[in-house]
Amino acid sequence: MTAEHQRLAANASKPVPLEKWGPYVSERQWGTVREDYSPYGDAWNYFPFDHAHCRAYKWGEDGLAGISDIQQNLCFAVALWNGKDPILKERLFGLKNGEGNHGEDVKELYYYLDNLPTHYYMEYLYKYPQQAFPYDLLRQENRKRSRQEVEYELLDTGLFDNNQYFDVQVTYAKRNSQDVFIRIDITNRYNKAADITVLPTLWFYNRQSNQKLAEPPMISAVDKTSVKATHKRLGEYYLYFQHANDALFTNNVTNTEIVQGIPNEDLFTKDAFHQAIINGSNIQELRRKKSGTKFSPVYKMRIAAGDTQTIYCRLCNEPQKQPFAEGFEYLFTIRKEEADEYYADILPKGMDKDMALIQRQAIAGLLWSKQYYHFDVERWLNTSDGITPVSQGKKTGRNHEWSHLKNQDIISMPDKWEYPWYAAWDLAFQCISMAVADPTFAKHQLLLLMREWYMKPDGQLPAYEWNFSDVNPPVHAWAAMQVYEIEKKQKGGVGDIIFLKKAFQKLLLNFTWWINRKDPNGNNIFEGGFLGLDNIGVFNRSYHFLNEVELEQADGTSWMGTYALDMMDMALEIAVHDPSFEDTATKFFEHFVLIAESLNEHHLWNEEDKFYYDVLVRKGADNLPLRIKSIVGLTSLYAVSTIDKKKFEKLKDFSKRYKWFERYRLQNKKFWPNEKSEDGKQILLSLVPKDKLVHLLRYLLDEAEFLSPGGIRALSKYHEEHPYSLTIDGNSYTIRYDPGDSTSDIFGGNSNWRGPVWIPINYLIIQSLRKYGEFYGESIQVEYPTGSGVQLNLCQVADELTGRVISLFHKDKDGSRRYNGEYSWFYQRPENEQLVLFYEYFNGDNGRGLGAAHQTGWTALVAELISEYGNKPEKCAPHLLPETNTKSDAILKA
Incomplete structure (x- = not known):
């Protein structure tokens, strides 16, 4: 030790x-x-x-x-x-x-x-x-x-x-x-x-x-x-x-x-x-x-x-x-x-020196970004700073409904200058990388946000201080399982079940809040509005329209499907040690099936385009799919899990209920999202059926759509030449592909989900593809990149995407890091060549770093990707050159 x-x-x-x-x-x-x-x-x-x-x-x-x-x-x-x-x-x-x-x-x-x-x-x-x-x-x-x-x-x-x-x-x-x-x-x-x-x-x-x-x-x-x-x-x-x-x-x-x-x-x-x-x-x-x-x-x-x-x-x-x-x-x-x-x-042994440097500085940035955060909303609302008197406008203004929130803790911040306040889903991603260095603190952070002085009495988690009521994607169950598995591996297979139980109990409240507040029609199709994605939509998705118009969100629904599946995974893991959690696992399994049915059998899947879209539901008029190819439609990929036969054998009640539910739905010709492996030893649970998965991957792996030299873009490059427009309530809205900084002033214009590469989204996609690949093996092979003629299985695709993301940070043959862009001259000087930055997001065309320059929070996930990738720096090399294209021999060899 x-x-x-x-x-x-x-x-x-x-x-x-x-x-x-x-x-x-x-x-x-x-x-x-x-x-x-x-x-x-x-x-x-x-x-x-x-x-x-x-x-x-x-x-x-x-x-x-x-x-x-x-x-x-x-x-x-x-x-x-x-x-x-x-x-x-x-x-x-x-x-x-x-x-x-x-x-x-x-x-x-x-x-x-x-x-x-x-x-x-x-x-x-x-x-x-x-x-x-x-x-x-x-x-x-x-x-x-x-x-x-x-x-x-x-x-x-x-x-x-x-x-x-x-x-x-x-x-x-x-x-x-x-x-x-x-x-x-x-x-x-x-x-x-x-x-x-x-x-x-x-x-x-x-x-x-x-x-x-x-x-x-x-x-x-x-x-x-x-x-x-x-x-x-x-x-x-x-x-x-x-x-x-x-x-x-x-x-x-x-x-x-x-x-x-x-x-x-x-x-x-x-x-x-x-x-x-x-x-x-x-x-x-x-x-x-x-x-x-x-x-x-x-x-x-x-x-x-x-x-x-x-x-x-x-x-x-x-x-x-x-x-x-x-x-x-x-x-x-x-x-x-x-x-x-x-x-x-x-850190992994035998690592390429530059990769080891990237990992260590990513973790160092996380550790430097711990911050004392002090905020008592009730006192803030009702007292003066000695400069401005208390006003009625302030008492009924921003965050006035969060008067219970009394924070005085050390918290892992996304960035101590650009974002010197916690954000719910940022913190979840940060805890995964933090768990590699300090799993105890990572667990403490996840539980902290669910404590009564943070979580609202109705179960809502605070989003961020500019508007605690904004809704971030519900990733905390997923993050809790990730942190649990990282520590379990470190401790030779012994997991912290007490931590999982604590997290699970509080997340039950949060899950219920989502069900009660974000599924107004009770049809397992969810809203959510903002969902942490700022300007991903053609308009501000938190906007409430006139004339009885509702926005049903493909990603809101997919996130909830993912949430239900993550809660099932947590309950199953706990149930192996405590059988009293077995029926709760069944509850979340059945809820997942119902959400999967709604996502696929209602109007969120567009059969013509073979893609999931947000839909405007208008009273007295046809539903209007917002035909924007973005990560909104790819979020469905995140909900994937497998259950092996051994776990079924240990959990008799869950196994019995599962088999009954399966028979009932299949006999009544209802949607069933699950598949058995050929040898019968595993069951795959996924929001995306096999045929739809293949369609989505064609878009995902197309360099004219989502696939960039540095990873998966947030919005398809298709919209560069084909912007999407619509008019609602007399207002016209347009969205087009922006590879770099935002050209929209939604949410202040300081972040852009309309084209750049975001590391957490890539991390989720890579993890999901690896799970799909481990289940399907060689039975699913896809073109990588689309149109290249090269067929890869999904584990190989996950490796390739990992290599592209790492290539944003890893030095090329000239000693340049792609994210430095036009400032490479400065970072190639001897005194600066080992300085690594972890930008908020990256240009979808050339990989240049954008947004918060030091947001080591979720971008630190690159350290985890390096660990998964192993000692294979040569796999990064083909993707380091900006002129890399679909037909590149270097990519095909990789």
């Missing part, structure tokens, strides 16, 4: 299986719903970036490469100044919604290099220009670009063309859970000496409950190289630092003069360091102050060309006579070796 595994085993016994200190600080708190106290619900404008340095937050903190305790009482992060910027670089900059031509977007270069689940070792890299940071230029250029143009990025400004920047690498190494050593390495990449000011910053979260403490939190000077932070609940902590040019104190409170035009009580406000360092204002007063709620030693450095200078700090809960005793640096080496040992143990 590695040292990290020993620490994880100790944490697993805790009620909350987490370390006291970790990377729990957000990378953007401004512009969030939590900080929006306006009556009109415009979070981006109510708390803009320009206020972030001088206005105290109400619900959390943000910082650069930051850490905090588990309740975020005390935070540490790094601030920088290049001698030219108008503000200190304390947090990451990005465009708010409305400033970007494709919605909000972070405009920085930063990377999660390494991390352990217990955070005993962490590495973070930030690239800081030596010229003035181009805040205004990035805003102006993006604002004037149309939706048809690409975004203007930091690398487009020219500031990095000649390496005129600093690499700032922050490394954390713990001696124990409450003793953290910090190393800040600043490397000058330019060919001339350059100046930089570095402020390692310690501060207290300005939380409301602090005001109730008899003794308010305080950071006080001890001597020239240490301070003591005292908090009634947290206890005492000491920050030790090497000799600095200055040591400054202020308070983490709002500069009311700037924000509200009200004179400050004193000069010790949140932004006092900005004024002191940049303008020299009040610096003597800050030097004389010996306590406050925010503190920084100040290091002014001149770094020669190509050189590196290092700053060490130490944050611990006990006083130290020699905080930096001789040889203390060796702790970083020890923890790095422990990290290497840990990943060598959990």
Whole structure:
């Protein structure tokens, strides 16, 4: 057992299986719903970036490469100044919604290099220009670009063309859970000496409950190289630092003069360091102050060309006579070796080095993206932030029906800048990759979202803070089984049945909510509206039409079929250990059959096109199929499972009921979705009958439709030349294939399901095809790609699709990663060639990374795909070239 595994085993016994200190600080708190106290619900404008340095937050903190305790009482992060910027670089900059031509977007270069689940070792890299940071230029250029143009990025400004920047690498190494050593390495990449000011910053979260403490939190000077932070609940902590040019104190409170035009009580406000360092204002007063709620030693450095200078700090809960005793640096080496040992143990052996790097950085990004999330909706609705009075509009506005929601937890975020809030189905995908590194935390996260302070009393799960009532696809039963199986494999076949039972019981409530709320006609055809897919439809699918029009959704129905099947799988697994779950498994099996019947026997399957479509049901008129070829029609592929004969033999009641139901339906010529294997040892349960499966695969594997060089597109390329249009209630709507960033402003235009490749969708499709392939074997072979004349079985197709997805990340023969697109020149430099990003989605034509650049959440699934793919890097190679086409000899050989 590695040292990290020993620490994880100790944490697993805790009620909350987490370390006291970790990377729990957000990378953007401004512009969030939590900080929006306006009556009109415009979070981006109510708390803009320009206020972030001088206005105290109400619900959390943000910082650069930051850490905090588990309740975020005390935070540490790094601030920088290049001698030219108008503000200190304390947090990451990005465009708010409305400033970007494709919605909000972070405009920085930063990377999660390494991390352990217990955070005993962490590495973070930030690239800081030596010229003035181009805040205004990035805003102006993006604002004037149309939706048809690409975004203007930091690398487009020219500031990095000649390496005129600093690499700032922050490394954390713990001696124990409450003793953290910090190393800040600043490397000058330019060919001339350059100046930089570095402020390692310690501060207290300005939380409301602090005001109730008899003794308010305080950071006080001890001597020239240490301070003591005292908090009634947290206890005492000491920050030790090497000799600095200055040591400054202020308070983490709002500069009311700037924000509200009200004179400050004193000069010790949140932004006092900005004024002191940049303008020299009040610096003597800050030097004389010996306590406050925010503190920084100040290091002014001149770094020669190509050189590196290092700053060490130490944050611990006990006083130290020699905080930096001789040889203390060796702790970083020890923890790095422990990290290497840990990943060598959990990742596949003999892996191609670049694939191993991709896997490790994917997991590192997940671990860095844990965030303290604090939000009490009832208090938020009924109190003021001290700037805007409570309004009736806010009380009846966004999320007012979620007053029970009281969150104060460490949660795995999709992205700590672009999405610094949890999203229900994102979290489910994240937990699968998280389970490889820390299955206990993955299980905790899945169960957390189902707890009573998250789940609504009626069983609805919260979607995301912009609208908790939006509906995400119900993937939690599937994710719970995935996490269960991953841990079961790690533990030599012993699964956590208690976890499955806990999840199952709460998911019963959620399943019932879906049945009661999203099947209004009681015919097992479901709605759902949004379903997490933003602009996948020709119109906003959450829109309620006039004139008694209903949208019956192919994907809503398919998701529910998948949900029923996943619940059956869970119940069967539990029933092997606890027979009382056997009849519940039967319930979900029969419900699955009824949903499969509705999907296939009603109007969602279009016999002319051989495809599943959403349908508008109009009173007094014919039903209108929305003939859009998208993943809406392919979602049906996800619902596939097999039951082997051995399990039937163990579960007598289930077996008896199954056989009766089968006889009854077949004798009465009713739809029956199941097939027996030729040897009779397995039964396949699938929403898609064999003949329809073959039809769908023709579309799926056609490069003129869904198949791209980097995986499966969300919308068929067919709609590039054949856009789909319709008119409803006098409004005209059109959808066309967009391979890149969204050209639609639905949901702010900041994500696009109309053509790009999304990793979680590919992951689901690949998993499903592998299950089909294992059942059908050579009895189903399809053309891959469609029209090539090459016949493959479905397991081989799953391998091929996996290779295409991996090719987005894996280096080609020229050392380029496809997702870097036109920025490959930067990432082929020696100092950058091992930096891997995990974009939200990828261009459907050329594989360029799009959306959130660091959304390691669901994109981290590529690490799981690499594990399944094995040590076969040569399979990626044929798909790395953008000009790859259907007839390519390289593809056929692969």
